[in-house]
Every structure is written in structure tokens, then in C-alpha cells.
Amino acid sequence: MDRAEDREPLVEIDGLRKLFDQSQGIIDTVLGREPQPVRAVDGVSLDIHQGDIVGIAGESGCGKTTLGKMLVKLHDPTEGTIRFDGTDITDMTREEEREFRKRVQMIFQDPFESLNPRMTVYDTVAEPLKINEMIDGYDERRARVKEVLEDVGLGPAEVYLDAFPDELSGGERQRVAIARALVVDPDFIVCDEPVSMLDVSIRAGVLNLMKELQSEYDLTYLFISHDLSLIRYMCDRAGIMYLGNMVEQGPTDDIIDDPKHPYTEALFDAVPDVELGEDRRRANATGEVPSPRNPPSGCRYHPRCAHIIPPDSWAGSQEAFRRAYQFKLKVRRGEVSAESAESADVTDPERLLENGLTLDIPEEYRTETENESAGTRVDLGAVDLPATTRDALVEAAESVLAGDTEAALATLDDAITTPCEDRQPQPQQSGSRRVACHRYDDEGFEGLGELAGTSAGLGAAPAED
Numbered sequence: 001m002d003r004a005e006d007r008e009p010l011v012e013i014d015g016l017r018k019l020f021d022q023s024q025g026i027i028d029t030v031l032g033r034e035p036q037p038v039r040a041v042d043g044v045s046l047d048i049h050q051g052d053i054v055g056i057a058g059e060s061g062c063g064k065t066t067l068g069k070m071l072v073k074l075h076d077p078t079e080g081t082i083r084f085d086g087t088d089i090t091d092m093t094r095e096e097e098r099e100f101r102k103r104v105q106m107i108f109q110d111p112f113e114s115l116n117p118r119m120t121v122y123d124t125v126a127e128p129l130k131i132n133e134m135i136d137g138y139d140e141r142r143a144r145v146k147e148v149l150e151d152v153g154l155g156p157a158e159v160y161l162d163a164f165p166d167e168l169s170g171g172e173r174q175r176v177a178i179a180r181a182l183v184v185d186p187d188f189i190v191c192d193e194p195v196s197m198l199d200v201s202i203r204a205g206v207l208n209l210m211k212e213l214q215s216e217y218d219l220t221y222l223f224i225s226h227d228l229s230l231i232r233y234m235c236d237r238a239g240i241m242y243l244g245n246m247v248e249q250g251p252t253d254d255i256i257d258d259p260k261h262p263y264t265e266a267l268f269d270a271v272p273d274v275e276l277g278e279d280r281r282r283a284n285a286t287g288e289v290p291s292p293r294n295p296p297s298g299c300r301y302h303p304r305c306a307h308i309i310p311p312d313s314w315a316g317s318q319e320a321f322r323r324a325y326q327f328k329l330k331v332r333r334g335e336v337s338a339e340s341a342e343s344a345d346v347t348d349p350e351r352l353l354e355n356g357l358t359l360d361i362p363e364e365y366r367t368e369t370e371n372e373s374a375g376t377r378v379d380l381g382a383v384d385l386p387a388t389t390r391d392a393l394v395e396a397a398e399s400v401l402a403g404d405t406e407a408a409l410a411t412l413d414d415a416i417t418t419p420c421e422d423r424q425p426q427p428q429q430s431g432s433r434r435v436a437c438h439r440y441d442d443e444g445f446e447g448l449g450e451l452a453g454t455s456a457g458l459g460a461a462p463a464e465d
């Protein structure tokens with residue numbers, strides 16, 4: 001079989017960043033803080049090969065649309081390069097840019113918004129031909145428009161040519177948007193959630209059409225979607241984004257059947273209608289996606305990660321480390337404080353720890369005491385903490401109860417350290433995948449080796465494929 005890696009990339013994305021400046025919010029002004037830009041895309045590298053259908057998945061706000069818009073030059077990158085067929089698109093001559101605008105198109109999510117309500121179907125589809133000075137003569141243009149309309153399933157074309165968007169159904173409008181993208185015979189189309197606004201009953205028809213058009217027009221697609229079943233259905237390769245970073249990329253089936261990045265695991269497990277590989281346990285991510293204005297240090301996923309890596313010297317279980325680390329975060333965020341202790345009527349440091357070491361995770365990962373207490377308490381003795389860490393946690397809890405959060409954090413920062421917080425992981429090749437996770441660093445593997453066999457919810461060890 002023809003392997004993507006053996007072909008020349010059509011699109012080469014390297015170290016791509018897009019930061020949006022934000023006006024200063026009221027809280028920043030009051031606190032005299034510098035306004036932070038939104039780090040929408042923050043260091044993405046990806047190759048897209050001729051004939052590929054690549055999917056970009058990730059939760060809302062992770063930077064998918066911003067990435068897609070940079071690829072079609074609707075946004076300029078803050079940093080990094082995009083090469084299309086060997087040419088750097090941020091540094092093109094006028095002639096190169098004209099050519100680029102023909103060869104690269106984008107289809108948007110909302111066909112109601114992306115079509116001009118005052119233009120007929122003919123005018124809409126013929127417009128790119130006029131802008132790109134492509135086909136001279138009314139009759140020739142009309143013939144080309146009719147041909148493309150028939151190709152997208154809007155036939156006989158005469159019925160549609162003089163219609164306005166509000167006379168069409170949602171599916172017909174999206175087909176017009178597809179025809180407008182196709183009429184210039186492009187090579188590469190970025191499709192941003194192309195069916196998510198359409199009725200569920202007609203989505204498959206539009207997707208199948210797009211697949212047919214791919215071979216007919218020799219297209220390369222980038223599909224942006226939060227719908228993972230669509231990515232599985234359409235895309236040979238996929239990239240998973242989290243807070244502006246590409247955390248995992250590779251063949252779609254491999255990513256779904258055996259996710260390597262803990263975020264990928266959590267993302268796919270949250271979707272009931274994606275068929276998962278056998279022997280997969282539920283992922284146990286905690287917490288919410290943080291703000292892209294102020295992303296976590298090191299690995300952006302580490303505050304939620306089930307597989308957070310303890311330091312090499314750690315003598316307890318990984319699960320215990322994760323609990324201790326979450327306790328540190330709770331103190332840092334003010335969720336565990338003298339006030340919260342007072343309102344829960346907690347005066348004993350060990351009791352404070354029994355509450356603070358709980359994790360908001362699925363039942364099967366919880367301790368017995370945690371399940372019995374509906375997730376409000378663990379049995380401190382059952383958490384496999386090294387004695388020195390336990391002492392440090394008790395000391396920190398005493399500081400919290402005394403209202404000295406600073407001292408508590410100093411103790412916790414000293415006692416509970418992780419490479420995940422310190423360093424941003426660089427993408428590593430692991431079998432068919434590129435993964436940005438410290439578990440796949442050489443160092444991470446060593447750490448993991450020591451942990452193999454613990455009850456830490458590590459799942460399958462990330463052995464080389």
C-alpha cells in the first residue's frame with residue numbers, strides 16, 4: 001500500500017504559533033497585571049501529504065479553526081512557517097499568492113452564514129472564477145458552474161442556478177458552498193466542521209459526497225471536527241489538539257484503538273459512539289480545560305492527567321503521587337484553604353488531607369473509602385505515600401489550617417515535583433505516532449519502567465510498536 005510518509009508533503013507546518021492580543025480586562029487593570037495574549041495555536045508542526053484526509057480533533061477552543069485559517073491565509077501566523085507545495089505561504093510574490101488562492105480553499109461550518117443571501121447559486125459559484133480570472137466568456141463559465149453543481153449532487157443544475165440561498169435546504173446550501181470551493185479545481189481544501197450545522201439525517205450523504213469528490217478531483221483534505229466518529233469515518237490520519245498544542249498525530253485507527261497521549265485517551269473515552277479497541281479502560285482525567293490566556297507550565301495537560309510522572313526518587317505509587325499533586329493544585333487554586341476547612345468543620349491536618357487527597361474520577365479508580373464516602377474522603381493509611389512526603393503533606397495541611405497558604409505552597413513545591421510541570425514535552429516518534437508527552441521521552445520511559453505494575457491506572461505500558 002502507498003504509505004503517506006513515502007510521498008512528498010503537500011503542506012508542511014513547522015513550529016506554528018498564533019497569539020491573539022486581548023484588550024486588558026477589568027481584573028487585570030485593577031491588579032495592574034500585563035494583559036496576556038490568547039495562545040490559540042502554540043507550536044504546531046504537521047505534514048499533510050498529497051491525497052491525505054487529515055482530521056484535526058480536540059475540544060472547543062483548542063485552536064483547530066485558527067490552525068485551519070492560517071493554512072488558507074485567513075490569519076497570518078505569529079511565528080513558524082507553512083509551506084504549500086514547497087513555497088512558504090507567509091512570503092509569496094503576488095503571482096504565487098494568486099496561484100495559492102486558486103489551489104487552496106476552505107469550507108466553513110455554517111452554510112447559512114457563508115453564502116451571500118443576495119447572490120444566486122450561479123453568482124456564488126461563478127464568483128471565484130471571476131476573481132481568479134479563470135474562464136473567459138459567459139457561456140463557458142455557465143457550463144463550468146453547471147458541471148460542478150452536478151458533481152456536488154445539485155442536478156439538474158438549471159433548477160438551482162437562479163435560486164437564492166433562502167430557497168435551499170441546509171444540505172443544498174452546503175453543497176453550493178462545496179461547489180464554490182471546487183469550481184477553481186483546487187488541490188487542498190480545509191473543511192471546518194462541514195456537517196455539524198446540518199440535520200443528522202443528511203450528514204452521511206454530504207460526507208460520502210466529499211469522499212467521492214476527493215478521488216474525482218484528486219483532493220487533499222484537512223477536516224476540522226470535534227466529532228470523533230466523523231474523524232474515524234473520514235480521515236486516514238488525525239492530529240489531536242489540546243490548548244494550542246498538537247499532542248498526538250498518526251494513523252486514525254491507531255490513535256483510536258491505542259491512544260498514546262493521556263488526553264487522547266480521555267477524549268475518545270468521552271464519546272459513546274466511537275468504537276473503541278478491546279480492553280480499554282475508562283480514562284480518568286480530572287478538572288476542566290484551563291484558559292489559553294494562561295496555560296499551565298510544562299505539559300499543558302498535566303493538571304488533569306491520570307499518568308502524571310513522579311520524580312525518579314519517588315518511592316510510592318503513581319496514584320499516590322497524583323493525589324499528592326492534586327492536593328498541591330487545590331491549595332494553589334485556593335480550593336483547599338483555612339476558610340474551606342472552617343466551613344467543613346475540619347480542624348485536624350490529617351482530616352484535611354483525607355478530604356484533600358480525593359480525586360474526582362470514575363468509580364473504578366477510586367479507593368474503597370472514597371467510594372463509601374461518595375468521593376469526599378480517602379483513608380490516609382491506604383494511600384501509598386513515602387513517609388517523607390506524608391510528613392510534608394501534614395506540615396502543609398497545618399500551614400493551611402493556620403491560614404499560611406504561602407508556607408503550605410513552599411512545603412508542597414519542595415516535596416512534590418514532576419517533570420510534567422517543569423518542561424514542555426517535545427513530540428517524539430513512537431511507532432506510528434508522534435506524541436508530545438514526557439512518558440515518551442527517554443527519561444519518561446525510565447520513570448515509567450519503575451512504575452510498571454503499580455495500581456496507578458497506567459493502562460497499557462507505552463511499549464514501542
Ligand SMILES: Nc1ncnc2c1ncn2[C@@H]1O[C@H](COP(=O)(O)OP(=O)(O)OP(=O)(O)O)[C@@H](O)[C@H]1O
Nearest residue numbers: 020038040059060061062063064065066067226292
Ligand atoms: N480573532 C480572535 N481574537 C481573539 N481570540 C480568538 C480569535 N479567534 C479565536 N480566538 C481564541 O483562540 C482560541 C482558539 O479558538 P479556535 O476557534 O481556533 O478553537 P477551536 O478549537 O476551533 O474551537 P471551536 O470548536 O469552538 O470552534 C479560543 O480561546 C478563542 O477564543
